[in-house]
Amino acid sequence: MNSETLISINEVYRYYGNYCAVNNVSFTVERGEVLGFLGLNGAGKSTTMQIISGVLTASRGSVSIAGFDIMEMPRLAKSHLGFLPEQPPLYNDLTVDEYLKYAARLRGLNRKNIRVAADMSKQRCGLEQAGGRLIKNLSKGYRQRVGIAQAIIHSPAVIILDEPTSGLDPVQIREIRELIKELGRDHSVILSTHILPEVQAICDRVLIIHEGQLVCDRQLKQLNEDKQNNFISVAFRQIPSLEALTSIEGIKNIEKTGEQHFRLELHSGTTAIDYLVRSSANNGWGLYEIIPETDSLEETFMRLTSGAKEIA
Amino acid sequence: MRNIFTIAALELERLFKSPLAWVILATVMFLLSILFLILLNQFMSPGPWFAGRGVTEIVVAGLLQISGIVILLVTPFITMRIFSEERRTGTIKLLLSSPVTITELVLGKYLGTLGFLVVLLALIALMPLSLLMGTPVDLLQISAGLLGLFLLMASFAAIGLFISTLTSQTSIAAITTFGVLFMLWIINLASNTGGEMFRSVFSYLSLLKHYDSLISGMLNSVDVFYYLIICITFIVLSIWRLDGERLHQ
Numbered sequence: 001m002n003s004e005t006l007i008s009i010n011e012v013y014r015y016y017g018n019y020c021a022v023n024n025v026s027f028t029v030e031r032g033e034v035l036g037f038l039g040l041n042g043a044g045k046s047t048t049m050q051i052i053s054g055v056l057t058a059s060r061g062s063v064s065i066a067g068f069d070i071m072e073m074p075r076l077a078k079s080h081l082g083f084l085p086e087q088p089p090l091y092n093d094l095t096v097d098e099y100l101k102y103a104a105r106l107r108g109l110n111r112k113n114i115r116v117a118a119d120m121s122k123q124r125c126g127l128e129q130a131g132g133r134l135i136k137n138l139s140k141g142y143r144q145r146v147g148i149a150q151a152i153i154h155s156p157a158v159i160i161l162d163e164p165t166s167g168l169d170p171v172q173i174r175e176i177r178e179l180i181k182e183l184g185r186d187h188s189v190i191l192s193t194h195i196l197p198e199v200q201a202i203c204d205r206v207l208i209i210h211e212g213q214l215v216c217d218r219q220l221k222q223l224n225e226d227k228q229n230n231f232i233s234v235a236f237r238q239i240p241s242l243e244a245l246t247s248i249e250g251i252k253n254i255e256k257t258g259e260q261h262f263r264l265e266l267h268s269g270t271t272a273i274d275y276l277v278r279s280s281a282n283n284g285w286g287l288y289e290i291i292p293e294t295d296s297l298e299e300t301f302m303r304l305t306s307g308a309k310e311i312a
Numbered sequence: 313m314r315n316i317f318t319i320a321a322l323e324l325e326r327l328f329k330s331p332l333a334w335v336i337l338a339t340v341m342f343l344l345s346i347l348f349l350i351l352l353n354q355f356m357s358p359g360p361w362f363a364g365r366g367v368t369e370i371v372v373a374g375l376l377q378i379s380g381i382v383i384l385l386v387t388p389f390i391t392m393r394i395f396s397e398e399r400r401t402g403t404i405k406l407l408l409s410s411p412v413t414i415t416e417l418v419l420g421k422y423l424g425t426l427g428f429l430v431v432l433l434a435l436i437a438l439m440p441l442s443l444l445m446g447t448p449v450d451l452l453q454i455s456a457g458l459l460g461l462f463l464l465m466a467s468f469a470a471i472g473l474f475i476s477t478l479t480s481q482t483s484i485a486a487i488t489t490f491g492v493l494f495m496l497w498i499i500n501l502a503s504n505t506g507g508e509m510f511r512s513v514f515s516y517l518s519l520l521k522h523y524d525s526l527i528s529g530m531l532n533s534v535d536v537f538y539y540l541i542i543c544i545t546f547i548v549l550s551i552w553r554l555d556g557e558r559l560h561q
Contacts, residue, residue, distance in 0.1 A: 053409040057558040079411035089406035093330045102322055106410045
């Protein structure tokens with residue numbers, strides 16, 4: 001995979017009045033990368049995506065697509081861009097074919113290529129049978145597919161999808177995920193979602209945005225490698241004394257987290273859990289819960305969006 | 313430049329794919345053809361109120377006068393779509409993320425709308441021209457009148473265009489456009505009172521005054537410039553508005 005920076009966002013701020021929706025966000029995306037954009041509602045995901053696609057202007061900072069600044073050279077920059085907003089931008093009075101032709105011409109495709117491009121993107125989004133249907137009669141899932149079809153019709157280098165799988169049924173979700181993975185091979189894709197498993201399933205890299213700030217930027221592989229960590233949480237029916245717990249070999253730190261719950265930090269590579277279970281059986285502590293803490297995406301997400309901050 | 317025409321063509325195409333365009337054409341033609349027949353009928357039974365005026369002045373000028381009012385009533389329904397509807401349905405995001413500049417977008421959409429109004433104008437023009445089958449008419453006066461109607465449509469469309477950039481509610485865009493157009497139409501009534509200065513300003517501002525002189529066959533550059541200034545002003549305001557909105561939404 002050749003590495004070529006297709007999207008570069010540099011210290012972008014965006015204010016709505018006094019409210020700062022996007023606060024100093026910078027990142028780059030390479031060709032062949034699928035980037036997942038995570039955040040709670042109102043975290044600034046959609047705003048950032050709209051800034052990248054030129055729908056909104058950044059209050060400060062710069063965005064460039066395929067090397068072209070979106071404010072200085074909007075035509076060149078935007079010709080490399082396909083955007084699916086949260087609500088697919090569809091004209092209800094047109095048929096799917098008419099609409100795709102419209103989108104293709106708007107993107108500057110010449111008349112000869114439009115047919116081929118439209119057929120191709122219909123086929124990729126599973127719309128072959130829907131060409132002659134009026135958009136207003138389509139179901140939510142089909143509307144979403146038409147929305148994706150318009151974003152990829154001119155095979156742009158950069159594809160931005162704002163919640164592409166919302167409102168789809170499980171089969172369609174799987175199809176769209178396959179499509180996004182396929183697109184990710186030779187385009188850059190940014191997608192936003194609040195479905196965490198979705199990010200794990202299709203993205204190479206994840207960005208977490210919280211209150212307008214980027215709080216995490218990590219390769220997903222790395223995130224999964226970090227999984228091994230040395231915290232466990234345990235619960236007992238009969239609470240042992242702290243001294244008794246500390247005396248167990250291999251326990252580094254003890255924290256009481258609830259009435260019956262403890263969070264233990266272990267020395268790595270020890271058999272402390274074995275000792276713990278044995279002591280519990282011998283002393284009648286009634287150990288009923290052992291949960292190893294993993295650094296999964298979900299936990300990272302929960303931790304970061306509840307206030308903590310971590311920049312890779 | 314190519315982009316402007318592409319957008320204009322797309323706008324016109326999409327307009328004709330919606331029922332709205334056809335309904336407007338049909339309604340306007342229905343109303344105007346009835347008026348045309350009434351005027352023609354009046355002309356066939358001469359009376360002292362003719363005061364030496366011919367068929368062009370009575371039938372054609374009368375028809376164009378009423379056409380102006382009918383078009384004032386329907387233009388808001390065409391222009392409300394231009395940006396208000398795009399915003400309501402979110403399709404404006406497709407336009408803004410496409411490789412066209414805001415200026416091209418506004419000019420393209422304006423030309424597309426104007427294209428539709430020219431179709432309407434051509435259909436209206438057929439009525440006075442059909443008189444040629446039975447009687448000689450003053451073609452120069454008709455041309456001046458049609459030019460006037462064209463300029464009137466162009467300025468209605470420019471005002472409507474600007475108002476549609478202000479709101480995402482199509483009905484608000486329509487009613488506001490109607491209000492503004494109607495006010496500019498009748499503003500010369502205010503010139504009946506007040507001093508000399510007051511009178512000349514208000515009668516200059518009136519869309520009607522300039523139109524009246526054109527349909528009576530007087531081609532003054534001041535009238536043409538009046539309409540051109542209106543068109544350019546509102547087109548530029550629309551561009552500014554959309555450009556500013558991306559920053560200060």
